[in-house]
Amino acid sequence: MVWDAGQFLNRSELRWRDPGVFAMMKTSWTTRSATGSTDQIYVPRSTAITAKSITLNLNGASFTGLRQGTVNLVSGSDYTLSGNVLTLTAAAVTRLVGSRAYGVNATLEARFSQGEPWPISIITYDPPSQAAASGTTSSFAIPTQFRGDQLATMEAKYADGTNAGPADWTSYKEFWTHFQPDYAAGTLLLKPEFFNEVRDGTVTLTFHFWSGSQITYRITKAGTAVTGTSS
Numbered sequence: 001m002v003w004d005a006g007q008f009l010n011r012s013e014l015r016w017r018d019p020g021v022f023a024m025m026k027t028s029w030t031t032r033s034a035t036g037s038t039d040q041i042y043v044p045r046s047t048a049i050t051a052k053s054i055t056l057n058l059n060g061a062s063f064t065g066l067r068q069g070t071v072n073l074v075s076g077s078d079y080t081l082s083g084n085v086l087t088l089t090a091a092a093v094t095r096l097v098g099s100r101a102y103g104v105n106a107t108l109e110a111r112f113s114q115g116e117p118w119p120i121s122i123i124t125y126d127p128p129s130q131a132a133a134s135g136t137t138s139s140f141a142i143p144t145q146f147r148g149d150q151l152a153t154m155e156a157k158y159a160d161g162t163n164a165g166p167a168d169w170t171s172y173k174e175f176w177t178h179f180q181p182d183y184a185a186g187t188l189l190l191k192p193e194f195f196n197e198v199r200d201g202t203v204t205l206t207f208h209f210w211s212g213s214q215i216t217y218r219i220t221k222a223g224t225a226v227t228g229t230s231s
Contacts (some may be wrong), residue, residue, distance in 0.1 A: 024116045032059040033115025042211040045102065045126045049094045053087040061112040068108050069205040086110065098124045102148030125149040126214045129146045133228045137195035140226045141187040144219060149186065149213055155206040195221065
Protein backbone atom coordinates (compact mmCIF):
# COMPACT_ATOMS: atom_id res chain seq x y z
CA MET A 1 0.00 0.00 0.00
CA VAL A 2 1.22 3.50 -0.74
CA TRP A 3 -0.16 6.81 0.51
CA ASP A 4 -0.13 9.03 -2.56
CA ALA A 5 -0.87 12.75 -2.75
CA GLY A 6 0.38 12.98 -6.33
CA GLN A 7 4.06 12.20 -5.75
CA PHE A 8 3.77 8.73 -7.33
CA LEU A 9 0.85 9.02 -9.76
CA ASN A 10 0.37 11.97 -12.11
CA ARG A 11 -3.38 12.03 -11.77
CA SER A 12 -4.06 14.45 -14.62
CA GLU A 13 -2.18 12.18 -17.06
CA LEU A 14 -2.84 8.84 -15.29
CA ARG A 15 0.89 8.17 -15.55
CA TRP A 16 3.26 6.79 -12.91
CA ARG A 17 6.12 9.20 -12.29
CA ASP A 18 8.53 6.34 -11.55
CA PRO A 19 7.59 3.25 -13.60
CA GLY A 20 10.01 1.16 -11.53
CA VAL A 21 8.03 1.82 -8.35
CA PHE A 22 4.80 0.76 -10.04
CA ALA A 23 6.45 -2.35 -11.52
CA MET A 24 7.48 -3.44 -8.03
CA MET A 25 3.99 -2.78 -6.64
CA LYS A 26 2.36 -4.67 -9.51
CA THR A 27 4.71 -7.63 -9.11
CA SER A 28 3.81 -7.77 -5.41
CA TRP A 29 0.27 -8.82 -6.38
CA THR A 30 1.63 -12.30 -7.17
CA THR A 31 5.08 -12.58 -5.54
CA ARG A 32 7.64 -10.74 -3.42
CA SER A 33 10.62 -8.78 -4.71
CA ALA A 34 14.00 -8.43 -3.05
CA THR A 35 15.26 -4.95 -2.19
CA GLY A 36 18.49 -3.29 -1.10
CA SER A 37 19.39 -0.98 1.77
CA THR A 38 19.97 1.71 -0.87
CA ASP A 39 19.67 2.16 -4.62
CA GLN A 40 22.55 4.66 -4.74
CA ILE A 41 26.25 4.07 -4.19
CA TYR A 42 28.17 7.32 -3.76
CA VAL A 43 31.85 7.40 -4.69
CA PRO A 44 33.85 10.47 -3.54
CA ARG A 45 35.63 12.07 -6.50
CA SER A 46 38.58 13.41 -4.53
CA THR A 47 39.62 10.30 -2.58
CA ALA A 48 40.87 6.82 -3.39
CA ILE A 49 38.23 4.39 -4.65
CA THR A 50 37.31 1.57 -2.27
CA ALA A 51 34.92 -1.39 -2.32
CA LYS A 52 31.26 -0.49 -1.73
CA SER A 53 28.60 -2.63 -0.01
CA ILE A 54 24.82 -2.70 0.31
CA THR A 55 22.64 -5.03 2.36
CA LEU A 56 20.03 -7.09 0.52
CA ASN A 57 16.59 -7.84 1.90
CA LEU A 58 15.87 -11.04 -0.03
CA ASN A 59 12.22 -11.52 0.97
CA GLY A 60 12.40 -15.23 0.21
CA ALA A 61 14.27 -14.83 -3.09
CA SER A 62 17.83 -15.81 -3.90
CA PHE A 63 20.42 -13.53 -5.51
CA THR A 64 21.29 -14.56 -9.08
CA GLY A 65 23.71 -11.85 -10.22
CA LEU A 66 24.56 -8.26 -11.10
CA ARG A 67 24.03 -6.83 -14.56
CA GLN A 68 24.97 -3.60 -16.31
CA GLY A 69 22.70 -3.27 -19.31
CA THR A 70 23.05 -6.62 -21.08
CA VAL A 71 26.42 -7.46 -19.53
CA ASN A 72 26.64 -9.70 -16.47
CA LEU A 73 29.22 -8.70 -13.88
CA VAL A 74 31.59 -11.43 -12.74
CA SER A 75 31.28 -12.93 -9.28
CA GLY A 76 34.58 -12.73 -7.42
CA SER A 77 36.34 -10.12 -9.53
CA ASP A 78 33.47 -7.61 -9.80
CA TYR A 79 31.42 -8.41 -6.70
CA THR A 80 31.08 -10.76 -3.75
CA LEU A 81 28.09 -11.89 -1.72
CA SER A 82 28.57 -12.73 1.94
CA GLY A 83 25.27 -13.66 3.55
CA ASN A 84 23.02 -10.80 2.48
CA VAL A 85 25.82 -8.23 2.02
CA LEU A 86 26.59 -7.48 -1.63
CA THR A 87 29.99 -5.84 -2.18
CA LEU A 88 31.30 -4.26 -5.36
CA THR A 89 35.07 -4.64 -5.53
CA ALA A 90 37.29 -1.56 -5.79
CA ALA A 91 38.34 -2.70 -9.26
CA ALA A 92 34.71 -2.85 -10.42
CA VAL A 93 33.87 0.53 -8.90
CA THR A 94 36.93 2.04 -10.61
CA ARG A 95 35.75 0.71 -13.96
CA LEU A 96 32.15 1.81 -13.44
CA VAL A 97 32.91 5.42 -12.49
CA GLY A 98 35.20 5.85 -15.51
CA SER A 99 36.49 9.43 -15.69
CA ARG A 100 34.66 10.19 -12.43
CA ALA A 101 32.42 12.91 -13.80
CA TYR A 102 29.95 14.24 -11.26
CA GLY A 103 26.61 12.43 -11.18
CA VAL A 104 25.43 8.98 -12.21
CA ASN A 105 28.28 7.11 -13.94
CA ALA A 106 26.62 3.68 -14.25
CA THR A 107 23.38 1.88 -13.45
CA LEU A 108 23.34 -1.76 -12.33
CA GLU A 109 20.59 -4.28 -11.66
CA ALA A 110 20.74 -6.80 -8.84
CA ARG A 111 18.73 -9.76 -10.11
CA PHE A 112 16.94 -12.42 -8.15
CA SER A 113 15.09 -15.71 -8.52
CA GLN A 114 11.73 -13.93 -8.29
CA GLY A 115 10.26 -10.43 -8.45
CA GLU A 116 11.69 -7.25 -9.90
CA PRO A 117 15.42 -6.47 -10.23
CA TRP A 118 16.79 -3.87 -7.81
CA PRO A 119 18.43 -0.84 -9.54
CA ILE A 120 21.71 0.53 -8.20
CA SER A 121 23.14 3.85 -9.41
CA ILE A 122 26.89 4.42 -9.14
CA ILE A 123 27.36 8.14 -8.45
CA THR A 124 30.50 10.29 -8.28
CA TYR A 125 30.29 13.28 -5.95
CA ASP A 126 32.12 15.75 -3.75
CA PRO A 127 30.54 17.41 -0.70
CA PRO A 128 28.13 20.14 -1.84
CA SER A 129 28.66 23.79 -0.92
CA GLN A 130 26.47 26.87 -0.65
CA ALA A 131 27.02 30.62 -0.85
CA ALA A 132 25.47 33.75 0.65
CA ALA A 133 22.21 35.00 -0.85
CA SER A 134 19.60 37.71 -0.53
CA GLY A 135 16.03 37.88 -1.75
CA THR A 136 12.44 38.03 -0.62
CA THR A 137 9.91 35.64 0.86
CA SER A 138 8.40 35.27 -2.61
CA SER A 139 11.73 34.65 -4.36
CA PHE A 140 14.71 33.23 -2.49
CA ALA A 141 17.34 30.95 -4.01
CA ILE A 142 20.48 29.64 -2.33
CA PRO A 143 23.46 29.27 -4.73
CA THR A 144 24.38 25.60 -4.41
CA GLN A 145 27.15 23.54 -5.98
CA PHE A 146 25.65 20.05 -5.81
CA ARG A 147 28.80 18.38 -7.21
CA GLY A 148 26.98 15.21 -8.18
CA ASP A 149 25.13 14.85 -4.88
CA GLN A 150 21.34 14.91 -4.49
CA LEU A 151 19.24 16.58 -1.83
CA ALA A 152 17.33 14.28 0.52
CA THR A 153 15.56 16.65 2.94
CA MET A 154 15.75 19.89 4.91
CA GLU A 155 15.33 20.76 8.59
CA ALA A 156 14.45 24.21 9.93
CA LYS A 157 14.88 25.45 13.53
CA TYR A 158 14.79 28.80 15.30
CA ALA A 159 17.72 29.99 17.40
CA ASP A 160 16.10 28.62 20.56
CA GLY A 161 15.97 25.13 19.03
CA THR A 162 12.23 25.03 18.34
CA ASN A 163 10.97 23.91 14.96
CA ALA A 164 10.46 26.60 12.30
CA GLY A 165 8.09 26.81 9.38
CA PRO A 166 4.98 24.85 8.45
CA ALA A 167 3.98 21.69 10.35
CA ASP A 168 6.07 22.83 13.32
CA TRP A 169 5.56 19.53 15.12
CA THR A 170 8.63 18.44 13.14
CA SER A 171 11.85 20.10 12.05
CA TYR A 172 11.65 18.38 8.66
CA LYS A 173 9.95 20.36 5.93
CA GLU A 174 8.03 19.10 2.89
CA PHE A 175 10.11 18.41 -0.22
CA TRP A 176 9.04 20.45 -3.27
CA THR A 177 6.24 22.25 -1.38
CA HIS A 178 8.53 24.11 1.05
CA PHE A 179 11.91 23.73 -0.68
CA GLN A 180 13.13 22.55 -4.07
CA PRO A 181 16.54 21.85 -5.61
CA ASP A 182 17.20 23.13 -9.12
CA TYR A 183 20.20 21.06 -10.20
CA ALA A 184 20.49 22.65 -13.65
CA ALA A 185 20.49 26.20 -12.29
CA GLY A 186 22.69 25.37 -9.29
CA THR A 187 20.23 26.73 -6.76
CA LEU A 188 18.10 25.53 -3.89
CA LEU A 189 14.77 27.33 -3.70
CA LEU A 190 12.91 28.17 -0.49
CA LYS A 191 9.23 28.49 -1.36
CA PRO A 192 6.75 31.18 -0.28
CA GLU A 193 4.76 28.36 1.39
CA PHE A 194 7.71 27.91 3.73
CA PHE A 195 8.15 31.60 4.57
CA ASN A 196 4.41 32.08 5.12
CA GLU A 197 4.82 30.34 8.47
CA VAL A 198 8.27 31.59 9.49
CA ARG A 199 8.45 34.44 11.99
CA ASP A 200 11.03 37.23 11.72
CA GLY A 201 14.51 36.43 12.98
CA THR A 202 17.15 33.80 12.33
CA VAL A 203 16.41 30.26 11.20
CA THR A 204 19.02 27.51 10.98
CA LEU A 205 18.53 25.19 8.03
CA THR A 206 20.18 21.78 7.80
CA PHE A 207 20.30 20.27 4.31
CA HIS A 208 20.74 16.50 4.21
CA PHE A 209 22.11 14.87 1.05
CA TRP A 210 21.84 11.25 -0.04
CA SER A 211 25.62 10.78 0.17
CA GLY A 212 25.43 11.51 3.90
CA SER A 213 26.78 15.06 3.51
CA GLN A 214 25.12 17.86 5.49
CA ILE A 215 25.20 21.64 5.14
CA THR A 216 24.16 24.12 7.84
CA TYR A 217 22.79 27.38 6.41
CA ARG A 218 21.35 30.36 8.29
CA ILE A 219 18.66 32.67 6.98
CA THR A 220 17.39 35.89 8.52
CA LYS A 221 13.86 37.07 7.75
CA ALA A 222 12.79 40.69 8.30
CA GLY A 223 9.32 41.29 6.89
CA THR A 224 9.53 40.22 3.26
CA ALA A 225 13.34 40.57 3.08
CA VAL A 226 15.52 37.45 3.46
CA THR A 227 19.29 37.05 3.66
CA GLY A 228 21.28 33.86 4.01
CA THR A 229 24.82 32.78 4.87
CA SER A 230 26.58 29.42 4.93
CA SER A 231 28.15 28.27 8.19
